[in-house]
Amino acid sequence: MITETTLKENVLQDITYWGIRAVIGSTFIVHSIKKFNPSWQEWLISIGIPPEMQLPIALAELIGGIFLLVGILTRITGAIFAVIVLGAIFYIKWENGFLVAEGGWEWDLAMLSMILLIIAIGSGRISISYLVKKIPKFLQ
DSSP states (O other), X not given: OHHHHHHHHHHHHHHHHHHXXXXXXXXXXXXXXXXXXXXXXXXXXXXXXXXXXXXXXXXXXXHHHHHHHHTSSHHHHHHHHHHHHHHIIIIIIGGGXXXXXXXXXXXXXXXXXHHHHHXXXXXXXXXXXXXXXXXXXXXX
């Protein structure tokens, strides 16, 4: 009975952790799609970011989101996403205050906490990295 309970709890933890990875990955995928639009380049210029950064940012979010969904290179992807979210918090949204209703960084902080969890845990058991088992732990 205790073994069965432990197994069920671990499965629920695995599913929950995959859910967190899926939410962050899907969010970045959806947000990356608008960044391929040439009009997004104009917005980058308006906030002082070189327009050449459009494609690297869009690709990082799209490919990284896919990596999180399937569970490949999640720690590296998490580190890249953490930099992107910290940039959004401090460079774009900080002056608006905390509340998301006022254009603040409330949601970004929640995303950052989930990204830090991904960096700490890695790919988890519901992932391609876990199935392959040849990928070093520090890359998972």
